[in-house]
Amino acid sequence: MVWEKDEKEKRQEPLLVTRSFLPPLEEYVEMLKPIWDSRWLTNMGAYHEELKKRLKDYLNVSELELFVNGHTALEMAIQSMDLKGEVITTPFTFSSTTHAIVRNGLTPVFCDINSRDYTMDVNLLEGLITERTCAIVPVHVYGNVCDVEGIQDIAERHHLKVIYDAAHTFGEELDGKGVGQWGHASMFSFHATKVFNTIEGGAVAFGDKRLAARLYQLKNFGITGYETVEYVGANGKMNEFQAAMGLCNLGYVDQEIEKRKALVMHYRSRLEGIKGIRLCPENPRVRSNYAYMPVVFEEDRWNRDEIFQALKEHNIFARKYFYPCVNSYDCYKDRYRAQDTPVAARISRQILTLPLYGDLPLEAVDQVCDVIEDRSR
Secondary structure, X not given: OOOOHHHHHXXXXXXXXXXXXOOOHHHHHHHHHHHHHHOOOOOOOHHXXXXXXXXXXXXXXXXXXXXXXXXXXXXXXXXXXXXXXXXXXXXOOOHHHHHHHHOOOOEEEEOOEOOOOOOEOHHHHHHHOOOOEEEEEOEOEOOEOOOHHHHHHHHHHHXXXXXXXXXXXXXXXXXXXXHHHOOOEEEEEOOOOOOOOOOXXXXXXXXXXXXXXXXXXXXEOOXXXXXXXXXXXXXXXXXXXXXXXXXHHHOOHHHHHHHHHHHHHHHHHHHOOOOOEEEOOOOOXXXXXXXXXXXXXXXXXXXXHHHHHHHXXXXXXXXXXXXXXXXXXXXXXXXOOHHHOHHHHHHHHHEEEOOOOOOOOHHHHHHHHHHHHHHHO
């Protein structure tokens, strides 16, 4: 059903692909008063420590360290393991994943993805391991959890570190186990556009307590004592204003996820069954956070860019996420070829993430789906 003319006219305000969640202003302002009183703005203050404790419980992980953003968290996690050589990762990800590897002086080796859930194809993984391979950095995509058992089996047999980019899987569990429990470390992003945000922010979850001091020191310039600096660290500390926002938002995140779930279910009811449209399969083992609404438009019936443009003409802004693949970026294209990971290259040409956030009206989902259905005729 294409919406009526008066409904079209309501879409004067742009419908963006996402919108940051914010708590009631008065609640956040109240949280700021102790900061004003103490003048303790950063350097692991009271809110920082409280958020760290509460997130360990919420994410169901044993150890966690907070960072100023997700990218720094991933970069520091990799640095903390003293790696040298090649790191196997995926080209179907945000630029941060590969940049964090390269900025640690390591060489990315790209493994293709599977076409079912767009995570690393474990069947191809072992064939990429060489004597120079030191680690694997898989990426949980759109809330789809990697084949963690398969990756763990291969990593253990080849004595490799596993560091997950878990930016898309805040709060998710696999068979009741927090996703951050898999691998040697997992990075979570708390960027403003994520299901849970601290404005900017991130964390590394890990199991080995020996990493705690190293990560703490690396995010604080490598300082290990009043007069000693043992590591080449950086300033990766989360400040008290970010932590206060996180504490406020943590009280609403379950409610936000439930709202997103209702919207995703409505999207699915409208789009499932349309020929040439493919949606991510639901995994009964995963407690989802409904972070994204990815849709693949198969090329024999659809042109993804035409759908993107048609939505834009109705003031609806989807996202080509992820496009292009990392191995075709200008900064990497002289070293890699996108055609070497053909599934990732194809999915990147076909996929759109549709507008999704808790306060998105159900009618807006219908408007998005109406434009897509109209193009299918």
